[in-house]
Amino acid sequence: MVGIFKFVWRRLVPQRNYLAQWKDEISRSPNAIYLTLADSLALSIRKGDLQEGDKLPPQRIIADYLGTNLTTVTRAFTEARRRGLIDATVGRGTFVRVGAGESHWRHTGPAVVDLTMNLPPIPQDPPLQRLIQNDITTILKQQDLNSLMSYRVTGGTLEERQLGAKWIAPVIGQRRTDEVLVSPGTQSALAAIVSTHTQPGDIIVTDRIAYPGIRTIAAQFGLILVGVESDGEGMIPDQLDRICAEHHPRLLYCIPTIHNPTTATMSLQRRRDILAVAHRHHLHIAEDDPYSLLMDNPLPALAALDHSRVSYVATLAKTLSPGLRTAYVALPNADMTRRVAAAIRAIALTNAGLLSALTARWMQTGQAHTILQAIRKELRLRQTVARKVLGEGHCMNADGPHVWLKLPEWWGSADFVAYARRRGLALVPSNVFTISGEPPQRARIALGSAPDATSLEESLQGVMSILQHKRSPGFADIV
Numbered sequence: 175m176v177g178i179f180k181f182v183w184r185r186l187v188p189q190r191n192y193l194a195q196w197k198d199e200i201s202r203s204p205n206a207i208y209l210t211l212a213d214s215l216a217l218s219i220r221k222g223d224l225q226e227g228d229k230l231p232p233q234r235i236i237a238d239y240l241g242t243n244l245t246t247v248t249r250a251f252t253e254a255r256r257r258g259l260i261d262a263t264v265g266r267g268t269f270v271r272v273g274a275g276e277s278h279w280r281h282t283g284p285a286v287v288d289l290t291m292n293l294p295p296i297p298q299d300p301p302l303q304r305l306i307q308n309d310i311t312t313i314l315k316q317q318d319l320n321s322l323m324s325y326r327v328t329g330g331t332l333e334e335r336q337l338g339a340k341w342i343a344p345v346i347g348q349r350r351t352d353e354v355l356v357s358p359g360t361q362s363a364l365a366a367i368v369s370t371h372t373q374p375g376d377i378i379v380t381d382r383i384a385y386p387g388i389r390t391i392a393a394q395f396g397l398i399l400v401g402v403e404s405d406g407e408g409m410i411p412d413q414l415d416r417i418c419a420e421h422h423p424r425l426l427y428c429i430p431t432i433h434n435p436t437t438a439t440m441s442l443q444r445r446r447d448i449l450a451v452a453h454r455h456h457l458h459i460a461e462d463d464p465y466s467l468l469m470d471n472p473l474p475a476l477a478a479l480d481h482s483r484v485s486y487v488a489t490l491a492k493t494l495s496p497g498l499r500t501a502y503v504a505l506p507n508a509d510m511t512r513r514v515a516a517a518i519r520a521i522a523l524t525n526a527g528l529l530s531a532l533t534a535r536w537m538q539t540g541q542a543h544t545i546l547q548a549i550r551k552e553l554r555l556r557q558t559v560a561r562k563v564l565g566e567g568h569c570m571n572a573d574g575p576h577v578w579l580k581l582p583e584w585w586g587s588a589d590f591v592a593y594a595r596r597r598g599l600a601l602v603p604s605n606v607f608t609i610s611g612e613p614p615q616r617a618r619i620a621l622g623s624a625p626d627a628t629s630l631e632e633s634l635q636g637v638m639s640i641l642q643h644k645r646s647p648g649f650a651d652i653v
Contacts, residue, residue, distance in 0.1 A: 192218040193231070197240050207242055209393055211250035216259055219270060230260065230268045256605045256613065258588035271588065288600045289633060292434065292575050293622045294492055295556065297548035302495075305541065306532070313531045322531055326524040329515040330356025334530060337537040338502035342488045345466045346478045346504055353511055355503040357518055358525045359496075360462065360489040363503045365391050366517035367460045367485045368425060370510070372397055377423040381409055383607045383614065385434045385462065388427050401609035408438040411447040418455040426457050430476055432465035432574040435607050435618040439571065442473055449480045459484045464492040468550055469573045482506045485514070490533065492575060493546055498533050499526060556621040556630055563634040564641075575622045579637070581615040584644050591617055594640050599633060 196214040203210040218224045230236070237247045251268060254260045262268040296302050313322070330338065332351060339354045357363035364387065372378065374396030380388055382401030392399045400421050402413045409428060417423070428448070430440040440448065452459055459476055461484050466472035477486035489501040505511045536542040550573065557572050569578035579601075581590050587604040594601050594617075602620075605613040619637065624630035 192223040193236065193239055195223070200240060200242070205393065206396070208246050208249040208253060211240075211247065212253040212257065212259075215250070215254050216257065219259060224270050226270050228270045230270070232267070256608055258592075258603060258605050288623055289619050289621075289637075290600050290602050291623045292492065292620045293496060294494065294549045294575065295552045295622045295624075295626075296495075297545060297552060299548060300541070300544055302545070305545075309532055309535050309541075310528070313528070313535060317531060322527040324527060326527050326530060328519040328524045329511075330525065330530070334534055337534055339504075341467075341537060341542070342486070342502050342504060345463065345472050345475045345488070346486055347474070349504050350508075352508040353505050355505070355511060355515055355518065356525055356530070357487070357501045357503050358499045358522045360464065360487050360491065360501045361387055361391070362518060362522040363487045363501050363514075364388070364427075364460060364462065365394070365521050366514045367487070367503075368392075368397070368427075369395055369517050369521075370513050371458050371460075371485075372424045376425070377421050378425045378427055379414065379417055379421070379423040379457075380427040380609060381429075381433065381436075382609050382611060383436055383604070384427070384609050385429060386606050389609070399609050401611070404433075404436065404438060406438055407444045408433055408436075408440040409444075409448060411444070411451050414448065415451045415454070418451060418457060422455075423457060426452055426459045427462065428459065428476075429462045429464070431463060431472060432468070432571045434464070435576060435578050435602070435604075435616075437569045437571040437574050437576065437578050439473070445473070445476055445479055449476060449483065452483055453480075457483075461486045463488045465574060467493045467546065468553060468575070470550075477504055485510070493549065494533075494536070494542060495545075498529055500529065500533050552627075553622065555627055556624075559627050559631050560619070560621060560634060563631060563638055569616075575620060577619040577621065579617045579619055579641075581617065582641060583615070585615065585641070587613050587615055587617055590640065593643075594637065597636060597640060599636050599640070601637070 195218065196211060199214045200207055200210050233247045233251060234244055237244045240247070251260065251262065255262060259271060260268050261271050329335070334356050335351045335354045338356055339349045339351055343349070357366070368378070368391050372395065375398070377398045377400055378388070378392055379400050379402060381404050383404065384401065389399060400417055400423065402409050402417055404410060408430060430445060432439055461476045463475055463486060466475065467488070475486055477484040483506065485506065486504040487501055490498045503514065505514055536545070553575055554572060557570060557574065560577050561570060564577065564579070568580050581587060591601045591603040602618040603613070604616040607618070621630060624633060
């Protein structure tokens with residue numbers, strides 16, 4: 175009977191050109207087969223080769239046609255489901271989801287406000303546009319244009335590294351300049367740290383619900399991510415200990431303060447407990463700290479508690495502006511600084527001269543702290559607005575730039591976000607952040623991208639009305 179079934183599907187396969195395209199992509203791609211297959215499925219949906227509601231062939235038939243094993247196809251389908259592309263039901267099969275054919279969570283059209291990107295609000299006081307215009311004019315008068323427009327020293331000049339060390343000192347303490355680098359953004363810094371500590375096939379342990387950038391890095395370098403359960407204080411030490419004993423990871427990636435997206439902040443004791451586990455398993459830590467300086471009195475970073483085990487990254491993208499393309503990296507010693515600097519050079523070469531000059535000027539004149547204070551004030555106002563409109567029960571931090579929205583039982587995350595997008599609101603579904611297991615019934619709302627608090631309140635009221643709306647049973651069901 176199985177043989178007849180396969181025969182029938184083989185006869186039908188030529189009518190499904192997308193399968194041939196998948197096979198071609200797999201043969202040409204250097205990436206893991208399951209990721210290439212998931213990407214190919216997404217591309218088929220975007221191109222219209224697969225339509226919403228289309229039923230996919232059984233996994234065994236796909237594996238047979240592609241010349242791979244069933245486990246690989248199952249893993250690819252799990253990834254596609256996590257991305258919100260497909261739905262699978264026992265006894266019915268696998269179908270392309272409603273909303274999978276559009277970019278249904280990221281703003282691409284007439285959304286009232288795009289609430290997907292975690293940006294700091296642009297302050298009105300001081301007026302940022304006039305400030306940039308004036309400072310750029312001054313820089314061009316005082317500095318040589320050829321130097322500003324030329325290639326820079328990888329890792330920053332001595333002065334830039336000194337300014338960076340001073341900026342992050344409230345969180346990690348005093349550091350020697352030969353332990354600090356300037357990087358063109360957090361992502362390149364994290365990629366450099368990860369590539370320095372791992373080889374393809376190694377395991378990185380992180381939160382089960384984690385910042386998506388670490389998944390991008392892991393996929394690029396052929397690494398495996400293993401997720402750890404968290405509670406209100408972040409990663410659970412006992413769970414981390416168990417996973418380290420079982421999987422022997424090479425690196426731990428974490429955001430201890432105002433975690434993205436859950437907003438969890440580790441207590442001082444939790445930080446010490448996590449470091450104790452890392453010490454026991456000889457585990458290096460990549461600490462991503464975009465938000466600590468949004469707080470008046472931040473807790474010490476892991477890098478302040480264990481100088482030798484932690485590579486620390488703090489971006490200006492969340493505290494001043496992503497347009498500066500600047501992150502500061504603090505490393506355990508001078509040798510590691512040289513190794514990570516070499517990796518940054520291979521990945522991103524160097525920072526942009528004009529932006530580096532603007533950033534340095536703001537640090538020297540104290541303007542950076544003035545802007546930071548204005549952003550802190552505005553974010554606290556927006557968190558107050560969010561709490562007033564959305565109510566209690568959601569994950570929030572009074573100093574943070576986002577809300578981890580709890581959904582009612584009748585809304586799955588992908589369906590909620592797809593429906594909100596059709597109502598003119600762009601949010602991020604929980605599957606984007608999910609490393610393993612089922613995505614939680616949550617969605618992330620970024621508060622900083624709205625032009626002002628009034629627009630934000632209007633948009634959040636729209637979110638609230640969708641939360642209270644009980645969708646019809648057939649919204650995302652395909653029969």
